[in-house]
Amino acid sequence: MIRTRFFLSCIAFLLITLALLSLHSRYGKQAWIAQELTANRKLVANLALTDLALWTEARYTRHPALADFFAPFQDAPASFEHFPAGSIIAPRLPGVSTTLRVRKPPVGAPK
Amino acid sequence: MTRFLKILEYALSSLARRKFKNFSIIAIYSFTIASLASILLLTHSLKEIAVNVLADGPDIVVQRLTGGRHDMIPASNAQAIEKLIGVGRVTPRIWGYYYDGLYQTNYTILGVHEKLPPLEMVKGRMVARDGECTVGQGVATTQNAEIGNELLLINSKGIGHTCEITGMFKAQSNLWTNDLILFSQDDLQRFFATPDGLATDIIVEVYNPKEIPVVAQKIKQLFPDTRPVTLNEILHTYQSVFNWRSGMMLTIFASSLIAFSILAWDKATGISGEEKQEIGILKAIGWDTSDILALKFSEGSVISVTSFLLGISLAYIHVFLLGAPLLVPVLKGWSVLFPRLQLVPYVDMYQIFTLGFLTIIPYMASTVLPSWKSAITDPESIMRGG
Numbered sequence: 001m002i003r004t005r006f007f008l009s010c011i012a013f014l015l016i017t018l019a020l021l022s023l024h025s026r027y028g029k030q031a032w033i034a035q036e037l038t039a040n041r042k043l044v045a046n047l048a049l050t051d052l053a054l055w056t057e058a059r060y061t062r063h064p065a066l067a068d069f070f071a072p073f074q075d076a077p078a079s080f081e082h083f084p085a086g087s088i089i090a091p092r093l094p095g096v097s098t099t100l101r102v103r104k105p106p107v108g109a110p111k
Numbered sequence: 112m113t114r115f116l117k118i119l120e121y122a123l124s125s126l127a128r129r130k131f132k133n134f135s136i137i138a139i140y141s142f143t144i145a146s147l148a149s150i151l152l153l154t155h156s157l158k159e160i161a162v163n164v165l166a167d168g169p170d171i172v173v174q175r176l177t178g179g180r181h182d183m184i185p186a187s188n189a190q191a192i193e194k195l196i197g198v199g200r201v202t203p204r205i206w207g208y209y210y211d212g213l214y215q216t217n218y219t220i221l222g223v224h225e226k227l228p229p230l231e232m233v234k235g236r237m238v239a240r241d242g243e244c245t246v247g248q249g250v251a252t253t254q255n256a257e258i259g260n261e262l263l264l265i266n267s268k269g270i271g272h273t274c275e276i277t278g279m280f281k282a283q284s285n286l287w288t289n290d291l292i293l294f295s296q297d298d299l300q301r302f303f304a305t306p307d308g309l310a311t312d313i314i315v316e317v318y319n320p321k322e323i324p325v326v327a328q329k330i331k332q333l334f335p336d337t338r339p340v341t342l343n344e345i346l347h348t349y350q351s352v353f354n355w356r357s358g359m360m361l362t363i364f365a366s367s368l369i370a371f372s373i374l375a376w377d378k379a380t381g382i383s384g385e386e387k388q389e390i391g392i393l394k395a396i397g398w399d400t401s402d403i404l405a406l407k408f409s410e411g412s413v414i415s416v417t418s419f420l421l422g423i424s425l426a427y428i429h430v431f432l433l434g435a436p437l438l439v440p441v442l443k444g445w446s447v448l449f450p451r452l453q454l455v456p457y458v459d460m461y462q463i464f465t466l467g468f469l470t471i472i473p474y475m476a477s478t479v480l481p482s483w484k485s486a487i488t489d490p491e492s493i494m495r496g497g
Binding site: 007011015024035036041045052061066 | 124204423
């Protein structure tokens with residue numbers, strides 16, 4: 001049973017590592033909420049910031065929330081995406097949840 | 112229990128006989144899971160940070176469109192918007208981008224109206240008058256500047272414009288302010304040579320969050336050439352940017368998943384002659400089909416559970432303790448100023464369980480199924496190589 005003991009010890013070690021990492025996650029999150037979230041929210045509220053400063057390569061990647069839907073194609077219709085970041089940002093789907101169809105009434109239908 | 116332990120012991124010795132092969136499988140399997148999990152953890156964390164912080168973002172941003180493109184908006188529109196019921200403060204603002212040819216970096220420059228309250232995320236003090244500026248860490252590092260230094264930028268007329276750095280955003284706000292420079296509104300208007308009475312966009316405060324869509328609709332009716340972007344839309348953008356449909360997820364996630372499928376497919380399409388012979392011998396000495404299936408199930412579990420636990424731990428360490436160094440080049444693209452990622456360890460257990468389900472189950476199935484096929488065959492014909 002030496003192999004079984006060794007294997008179970010390895011699994012136990014990995015599970016303990018995961019438990020420690022989940023504690024790190026829990027306390028890291030709590031610390032961020034306590035120390036940085038409010039300060040960052042205040043910053044965003046006072047400066048009216050709308051986007052993460054992740055992709056500074058183009059207007060529409062620096063401010064995806066304020067960009068037009070067709071921003072990458074403004075230079076030429078159906079042009080290829082210029083910037084690498086543009087290809088890792090998912091398109092924002094239009095938020096339409098209801099549709100309205102307008103049809104002509106059949107001939108002779110009461111008005 | 113003893114039976115299970117004995118089968119497990121036998122499974123481990125069986126795996127130990129093919130040490131190199133099985134360690135290679137564990138290494139590849141763990142790497143695949145680590146790359147899949149790294150993307151899940153990274154995107155989920157960025158999404159949570161964005162959504163949590165942006166909850167206090169502007170209620171409505173009103174942009175003007177001309178010919179389908181963003182254009183400067185008359186600041187006088189603010190007065191008409193202010194008169195709408197339920198609307199609080201309406202602020203026209205000037206902001207824009209600046210390309211620094213010397214360092215080949217793009218900055219975002221924002222004009223601030225009045226003296227802002229002291230902010231915890233600012234070291235030094237905020238811009239209070241013309242000729243002063245507050246800069247992000249990225250800008251300061253690029254320019255090798257400190258508080259009290261002068262920042263030199265070239266204005267729209269091609270003339271050098273200097274401002275004194277009175278404050279610097281702290282590293283904890285890098286995700287929001289890394290490339291940001293704050294000027295006073297009047298200073299920025301002169302810097303960009305923006306004509307009087309025009310603004311880049313208008314920020315609208317709405318007292319009741321439930322009324323935001325109605326106010327946005329009224330603004331659209333009042334000024335049909337505008338596009339009001341609501342807070343909900345801003346949040347929605349970040350939910351979609353980092354969702355599973357995002358290109359980042361699709362490219363890396365899909366390629367890792369394909370690599371894993373090849374691994375599982377290789378296992379499922381057949382077992383080696385040696386393994387078949389082993390099954391035949393076990394059957395011949397009296398093992399039941401169920402015992403053989405339990406053995407193969409144990410072998411599959413040993414490999415997949417070990418790889419899964421190892422992969423998830425590695426992914427967590429990679430993303431949250433090391434700052435995702437292997438994913439940053441992918442995320443960075445052509446951005447010269449890219450903030451040092453200090454990610455908040457948000458972990459979505461649902462995603463982890465889904466990943467476990469998508470990787471452990473197929474691997475176990477691909478181990479057990481071919482063995483079951485051999486286990487139900489006559490042992491003599493298997494041993495003869497039939």
